[in-house]
Amino acid sequence: MSDIKLHPSLDNGLSPVASNFTGGTLQCLCTANKVEVTISAQTLHNHACGCSKCWKPAGATFAVIAVAPREKVSVTAPADKLAIVDEHAAIQRHACTECSAHLYGRIGNKDHAFYGLDFVHTELSPQAGWSAPGFAAFVSSIIETGTPPQEMKAIRARLRSIGVEPYDCLSPDLMDVLATQVAKLRGVVQPK
Incomplete structure (x- = not known):
């Protein structure tokens, strides 16, 4: 099973999370004049993503995406x-115009449940200690980007x-957050 390649930060097992980690930088893939994004906090909700939009x-096969508070990016x-x-x-999604690496993604819609969180690619960081992926999202979507359907059982x-x-x-926890936001917007659930 270890011959199945998912993502460089997953293929050799998950890296340990540093308990006192307070952030670091992300750098694009250019050899010179790198775009740098500073994240002054530990990331949350790190996950592997199979969607076709994520870099x-x-x-x-998968992207690895975490989130951090917008004001910390x-x-x-x-x-x-x-x-x-x-x-x-x-x-x-903000990408380098030269190397095409995505550094961060931001939600502009203030009614979105994830407004205020920026999506970041910590594999672009020279620092170790970021939160590790805790789940994989949109796994079936890798079929849309070329993975043969018969490989899905082994990938899971x-x-x-x-x-x-x-x-x-x-x-499930993040799906509950999304559904709760929809309920709040519809007046079904009162905001806390």
């Missing part, structure tokens, strides 16, 4: 190299073998 390093070196990949997407087994539970949506 994946070369050869990876800032571009610290050259912001003019970043561009939004799809202006119409719910998550405005491989994810479970490294401690990453596969889902075809988000984790």
Whole structure:
């Protein structure tokens, strides 16, 4: 099963999380004049993602995405190299215009349940200690990007073998957050 390649940060097992980790930087893949994004907090809800929108390093089947509070994420070196990949997407993914690596994604819709959280690719960080992926989301979507359907059972087994539970949506806790936000917007549940 270990011959199944998921993502470089998953294939050799999950890296340990540093208990006192307070953040670091992300850097694009350019050899010079790298875009740098500083995250001044530990990340939350790290996960493998099989959707077709998330950036994946070369050869990876899944993306690995975490979130951090928006106010803890800032571009610290050259912001003019970043561009939004799809202006119409719910998550405005900011990528380097030279190497195409996605550094962070931001939600602009204040009514979205994840507004205030930025999506980040900690595999682009030279620092160790970031939160480890806790689940895999949109696993079936890797079929849409070329994975043969007959490989799905083995891929789900491989994810479970490294401690990453596969889902075809988000984790149950995050799906509850999304549903709660919809209920609040409809007036079914009162905001706390």
